Every structure is written in structure tokens, then in C-alpha cells.
Amino acid sequence: AQSVTQLGSHVSVSEGALVLLRCNYSSSVPPYLFWYVQYPNQGLQLLLKYTSAATLVKGINGFEAEFKKSETSFHLTKPSAHMSDAAEYFCAVSDRSGGYQKVTFGTGTKLQVIP
Amino acid sequence: DTAVSQTPKYLVTQMGNDKSIKCEQNLGHDTMYWYKQDSKKFLKIMFSYNNKELIINETVPNRFSPKSPDKAHLNLHINSLELGDSAVYFCASSYPTASGSNEQFFGPGTRLTVL
Numbered sequence: 001a002q003s004v005t006q007l008g009s010h011v012s013v014s015e016g017a018l019v020l021l022r023c024n025y026s027s028s029v030p031p032y033l034f035w036y037v038q039y040p041n042q043g044l045q046l047l048l049k050y051t052s053a054a055t056l057v058k059g060i061n062g063f064e065a066e067f068k069k070s071e072t073s074f075h076l077t078k079p080s081a082h083m084s085d086a087a088e089y090f091c092a093v094s095d096r097s098g099g100y101q102k103v104t105f106g107t108g109t110k111l112q113v114i115p
Numbered sequence: 116d117t118a119v120s121q122t123p124k125y126l127v128t129q130m131g132n133d134k135s136i137k138c139e140q141n142l143g144h145d146t147m148y149w150y151k152q153d154s155k156k157f158l159k160i161m162f163s164y165n166n167k168e169l170i171i172n173e174t175v176p177n178r179f180s181p182k183s184p185d186k187a188h189l190n191l192h193i194n195s196l197e198l199g200d201s202a203v204y205f206c207a208s209s210y211p212t213a214s215g216s217n218e219q220f221f222g223p224g225t226r227l228t229v230l
Binding site: 032034036038041042043044045046049051088090094100101102103104105107108110 | 119146155156157158159160163165170171205207209216217218219221222223224
């Protein structure tokens with residue numbers, strides 16, 4: 001069975017500092033991996049996804065993530081945090097279940113940006 | 116021009132009541148989902164439909180009954196509401212793929228409060 005683990009339910013960074021949100025996955029087959037962001041009182045929206053092409057994936061709003069098979073990781077980074085980045089971030093893994101896509105989400109990491 | 120819409124946005128009701136949440140997507144997707152997000156932000160899939168056919172049915176009390184009148188709509192009916200049903204319910208949609216690599220598009224959520 002597939003799963004994702006997000007280390008750190010809360011992460012605080014200063015504005016302008018590096019953002020690093022950690023995600024480790026478990027999957028019996030090559031995974032498809034996603035990062036979603038949820039702003040307060042909104043639904044989730046896709047930041048980026050890994051689908052077995054380039055291991056370094058660039059997403060929206062300056063975020064990127066690197067797929068490392070040897071470490072079973074897909075950590076999310078951004079060089080310089082903005083106040084608008086404050087949100088909940090979810091890592092997710094997808095595979096085929098009974099012939100259809102099934103996505104399993106991590107428990108989320110709340111990012112706080114300190115002015 | 117909303118992609119995935121849900122009604123109502125907020126729902127406050129008494130224990131024991133029956134209520135419905137509606138979801139519509141105008142993206143032309145074939146697959147729709149219901150997720151439950153609890154107070155700790157944990158997101159868990161409940162159901163998935165593909166072209167009006169139920170394809171994922173997780174361990175959910177049978178008080179929850181999804182219905183898909185067509186591939187653009189997926190409704191969720193809940194009988195005999197309990198305190199533990201209080202959560203935010205998200206609808207999502209996607210194109211099905213042979214690989215499971217497609218992103219899901221989420222609605223804004225319905226916050227259900229059972230008193």
C-alpha cells in the first residue's frame with residue numbers, strides 16, 4: 001500500500017528565508033507524487049507533480065521539488081519565502097487501485113512566514 | 116467560470132438529521148471524488164465515481180450515500196448525522212489516465228457542523 005509521511009506538522013520561516021517542507025513516500029511501484037497547497041478556507045490546488053520525467057520539478061509561485069528514489073523523498077523547497085506562502089501544504093502519492101487512480105495524502109504541513 | 120463548485124459552503128444541523136451536499140464540475144472530467152478533511156486537516160478519500168460508476172468506496176459508514184446523476188455532478192447524502200461527521204467535505208475531479216498521474220481539481224469545500 002502506498003503512503004506519504006510529512007515530517008513536521010508546523011514549519012516557521014522568516015520572510016526571505018529558505019522554505020523546506022519534507023515528504024517521504026512509500027510505494028510498491030514507481031510513484032506519481034504531488035504537492036498541493038491549501039490556503040485558509042479554500043480547497044487544495046496543485047503546486048507541482050512528478051510523473052517520472054525530470055527528477056527536479058518546478059511548480060507555481062517559485063516552488064520546486066526533487067524526486068530522490070534512493071531516499072524515497074520528494075521535498076518541497078522555495079529559495080525565498082513570501083508572506084503569501086503561509087498556507088497548509090500536502091504531499092500526495094498516486095497509483096492505480098482496481099484500475100483507477102487513487103491518491104493518498106500526507107497529514108499536511110502548516111507553513112508560517114514571520115515578517 | 117468556477118471549475119468545481121459545491122453547495123452549500125456551510126451547513127449547520129442537528130444530530131439525527133439528513134442532509135445533502137452537491138458538487139458540479141465544468142471541466143469535462145470523467146472522474147469525481149469526495150474527500151473528508153477533519154479538524155487536524157487530515158484528508159481522506161471517501162468515494163470516487165468514473166462516468167457515473169462507483170469505482171472507489173472506502174470504509175465509510177453506510178449512512179453516507181453518493182449519487183452521480185451524470186459525469187458532471189456528484190452529490191453526497193448523509194443520513195442520521197452524528198457529531199463525528201463534523202468536518203470539511205471536498206469534492207474533486209480529474210481526467211482518468213492509464214497511469215494515475217493526473218492532478219485533481221478541488222472544490223472550495225463544505226464545512227459541516229453537527230450540533
